[in-house]
Structures are given as structure tokens and as C-alpha cells.
Amino acid sequence: MSLPQPSASSLSRREFLGRASAALAVATVAGGTARAQSDVEAGFVDAHSHIWTTDLERYPLAGGQPVSVLAPRSFTAEELLAIVRPLGVSRVVLIQHKPYHGLDNRCLADAMAEHPGVFGGVACIEAGAPRPDVEMLRLKTLGFRGFRITPGEGGTSRWSASEGMRLMWGTAAAQGLAICPLIDAAYLEQVDEMCRRFPETRVVIDHFARIGGTGEFPEADLAALTGLAKHPRVHVKVSAYYYLGRKRPPYDDLAPMIRRMYDAYGPQRLMWGSDSPYQLGGENTYAASLKLIQEGLDFLSAEDRDWLLRKSATGVFFSG
Ligand SMILES: [Zn+2]
Numbered sequence: 001m002s003l004p005q006p007s008a009s010s011l012s013r014r015e016f017l018g019r020a021s022a023a024l025a026v027a028t029v030a031g032g033t034a035r036a037q038s039d040v041e042a043g044f045v046d047a048h049s050h051i052w053t054t055d056l057e058r059y060p061l062a063g064g065q066p067v068s069v070l071a072p073r074s075f076t077a078e079e080l081l082a083i084v085r086p087l088g089v090s091r092v093v094l095i096q097h098k099p100y101h102g103l104d105n106r107c108l109a110d111a112m113a114e115h116p117g118v119f120g121g122v123a124c125i126e127a128g129a130p131r132p133d134v135e136m137l138r139l140k141t142l143g144f145r146g147f148r149i150t151p152g153e154g155g156t157s158r159w160s161a162s163e164g165m166r167l168m169w170g171t172a173a174a175q176g177l178a179i180c181p182l183i184d185a186a187y188l189e190q191v192d193e194m195c196r197r198f199p200e201t202r203v204v205i206d207h208f209a210r211i212g213g214t215g216e217f218p219e220a221d222l223a224a225l226t227g228l229a230k231h232p233r234v235h236v237k238v239s240a241y242y243y244l245g246r247k248r249p250p251y252d253d254l255a256p257m258i259r260r261m262y263d264a265y266g267p268q269r270l271m272w273g274s275d276s277p278y279q280l281g282g283e284n285t286y287a288a289s290l291k292l293i294q295e296g297l298d299f300l301s302a303e304d305r306d307w308l309l310r311k312s313a314t315g316v317f318f319s320g
Contacts, residue, residue, distance in 0.1 A: 040117055043090025044290070047313040048206065048239045048273025050097040051077050053107055062102030070100065075277045077111040077119065083276070083286050093120040093273070093317045095180075096148060105139060112143040120317035122146035122180050127154035127164040133171040145317045146178035146204060151187050160193050173200035176320040178235075185209045185221035188228060195231040203228075204235045204316060207275065208257060212244035217257055226264035235316060236261050238308060239273030241292065242284035249288035255297055262299065267307035271316070 053059050054067055054074050061069065077094075084092060094108045101107055105123040112119045121144040125135045136147060147168060154162025159169075172179050179201055181191055188209055195203060205228070211221045228234045238258055245253040261270055272293045279289050293300070293308050300308070 037117065040090045041314075044088050044309045045271070045313040045318070046084060046089050046092040046274050046276070047204075047237055047271040047317065048095055049080055049084075049092050049276040050095055050278075051075055051080055051107065051111060052097055052100050059101065059104065059107045061100050062098070062104070065100070072277055077115065080276060081115075081118070083280070084274075087287055087290055089290070091118055091120065091314075091318065093122060093146070093313060095122045096124040098124045098148070105142075105144065109139075109142040109144070117318075119143075120145055120313075122148050122178075122317075124148050125168075127162060127168055129164060131167075132164045133167045136168065136171050136175065136177060140175060140177060144177075145320065146180045147172065148180045148182055148206075150182050151184075151190075158193075159190050160197065165194075166197070169194055169198040169201045172202065173198050176202070178202040178204050178316055180204045180206060181209075182206045183209055184213075185211050185218070185224055188221075188224040191234075192224075192228060192231075195228065195234060199231060200233065202233045202235070202316060203231070204237060204271070206237050207240040207243065207273075208236060208238070208261070210240075210243070212254065212257060215245065215247075217245070222257065222260055226260055229264040229269070234265075235269045235271060235312065236265055237273045238270050238293065240275040240278070241289050242275070242279050242281070248283045249285070249291075250296060251288070251292045252296060254292070258297060259299055262304075267300070267304040268312055270308050271312040272308045273313075 052070060053076055054070065056067055080092060094111060096105050096108055103124050103126055108121045108123065112121050123139045123144045125132050125147060127149065129135065154165035156162045159165040169179055171177070181187065181203065183191070191203065191205065195201070209225050211217055211225060225236065238261065241251040241254060245251070274286055274289045276286060280286060293305060
């Protein structure tokens with residue numbers, strides 16, 4: 001048996017007005033949400049920052065480390081946003097910080113859930129675990145779009161010899177996820193080998209493969225990094241200026257290296273990242289990092305800057 005449905009004419013005037021104003025309120029909220037979302041999408045994207053928390057009950061540090069190891073002591077999602085938003089940065093790709101949080105990616109996952117659309121995520125998993133692909137799929141449902149790898153991971157000194165590493169690269173290709181190597185230039189040759197095996201895999205290399213970390217910019221290293229541009233899915237993060245070259249603003253000593261990458265990759269495969277909180281200290285500031293791409297580097301057009309500061313990272317870390 002079904003109950004009779006109330007007709008529109010049976011609604012009292014009070015009830016009708018109540019529903020109408022409720023509908024209007026919903027429309028207004030939806031409009032506000034849409035506006036806020038478009039503001040978020042118009043802002044800059046920082047392709048690389050870390051966060052951590054002093055809430056060790058909820059997020060214990062790897063290996064039972066004490067809170068005293070954290071430097072700076074606290075760098076939460078809220079602290080990060082308070083620094084970046086006044087400078088026009090509306091979205092940040094959070095990179096799992098393995099020394100503190102190990103392979104427990106919950107701190108980042110929770111930040112993404114608490115700030116929908118604001119944070120992207122790059123996770124750390126164990127390539128040598130039996131089924132790293134299962135963990136990648138699980139983390140993808142939580143918003144992660146990249147997986148950080150380092151030399152020697154996967155149980156062998158060569159990534160190509162590691163079954164887990166091969167599974168990770170293959171899964172990344174099939175799922176539209178990125179492999180994000182944190183490496184020195186000596187390992188670019190291994191990236192090249194994996195890119196030849198997995199040409200469909202999206203790759204994002206951190207911090208110019210740290211070329212310039214010694215203060216020198218060896219030609220062979222620069223040639224190795226620009227050489228990877230022949231693989232159309234390789235990207236380079238234009239990031240971590242505090243660590244490269246003279247290691248202080250205005251960072252214009254990095255211009256020749258950035259120009260080399262620009263010529264090899266084009267702006268569509270370069271993305272700016274701050275590497276906070278490490279970019280924050282002494283002369284090195286968030287604003288100084290952003291300023292190099294916003295106002296420095298006279299070979300960049302306005303459209304190029306938009307790729308480096310927004311569109312490249314959006315395509316890799318905020319889609320799919
Ligand atoms: Zn970093």
C-alpha cells in the first residue's frame with residue numbers, strides 16, 4: 001500500500017515559501033561553492049611541499065622517533081596554507097615525508113580529505129612489498145596521483161631488476177599516475193632505462209635531479225637531464241632553490257639551467273615547487289621562490305609562467 005502523494009496545491013503557503021527559500025539558499029551556496037572553486041583553479045599551484053604534525057598519537061613517527069626530531073617542530077597543512085594563500089597559491093601538492101612519517105601516508109590523505117581540491121598528494125610505498133600495485137590503487141582512491149621513488153628501492157640496486165618497481169611503473173602507466181624520482185643526476189640513466197621499458201608512464205623528476213646542489217652545474221649532468229626530454233611523459237620540477245647553486249635569492253644563477261630545461265621540455269613539462277618547509281629559512285623565503293618564476297627569467301612569456309605556476313601541475317596531480 002502506498003500513501004497518497006501531496007499535490008503542489010495542497011502545500012500551505014508557509015510550507016511553499018519555506019521550500020522556495022530553502023531552494024534559493026541551496027542555489028546561493030552552490031553559486032558560492034562554484035565561485036570558490038574557480039578561484040582555487042585560477043590560483044598558483046605549488047607542486048612540492050611537505051607537511052607533518054606533532055599529533056603523534058594519531059600519526060606516530062616512523063621507528064618510534066620522538067617529537068624532538070621534527071624540524072621545524074610543526075608544519076601542518078594549516079601552517080602551510082597560511083604562508084601560501086596570501087601569495088596567491090591556492091593548491092599544493094603534498095609530498096610524503098618518509099624520514100618522519102615513513103610509509104604511513106595518512107597525514108597527507110587526511111589533509112586532502114579535509115581540504116578537498118586544495119591538496120594533491122604524492123605517496124611513499126614499498127616497491128619491494130608483494131603487491132605494490134594494490135597499495136597504489138588504494139591510495140589513488142584517496143587522491144594520491146604520484147609515488148615517490150629513491151635509488152635502491154625495490155630490493156635491488158637497479159630498478160629494472162625489481163619486480164615491485166616494474167609493477168609500480170606499469171600500474172602508474174595504466175592508472176594515469178606519476179612516478180616521482182628523488183635522485184641525483186647519476187641515476188638519470190636508470191630513469192632513462194625505465195622510461196624505455198614503460199614509455200606510457202608519467203614521470204616527474206624532483207628538483208632538477210639535484211643538479212647544482214654542490215654549487216656546480218656539470219655539463220654531463222645537464223645533458224643527461226635534458227636528454228630525458230625525448231620521453232614525452234617526463235616532467236621536471238623547477239624547485240628547491242634554497243638547495244641549488246648559490247642557495248640564496250634572487251636565484252638568478254639558476255636561470256641558465258632553467259633555460260636549458262625550458263628549451264628541452266617546453267613549459268608544459270616544467271612545474272614550479274617550493275619544497276617547503278625547507279625553502280623557508282633565513283634569506284630563503286616562499287615569496288622569493290615564487291618571484292623567480294613570476295617575475296624573473298625574462299625568456300618566459302606570460303603563458304609560459306602560467307604553465308609553470310599552474311597548468312603543468314594541475315594536469316599531473318589534480319586530474320583523473
Ligand atoms: Zn622535498
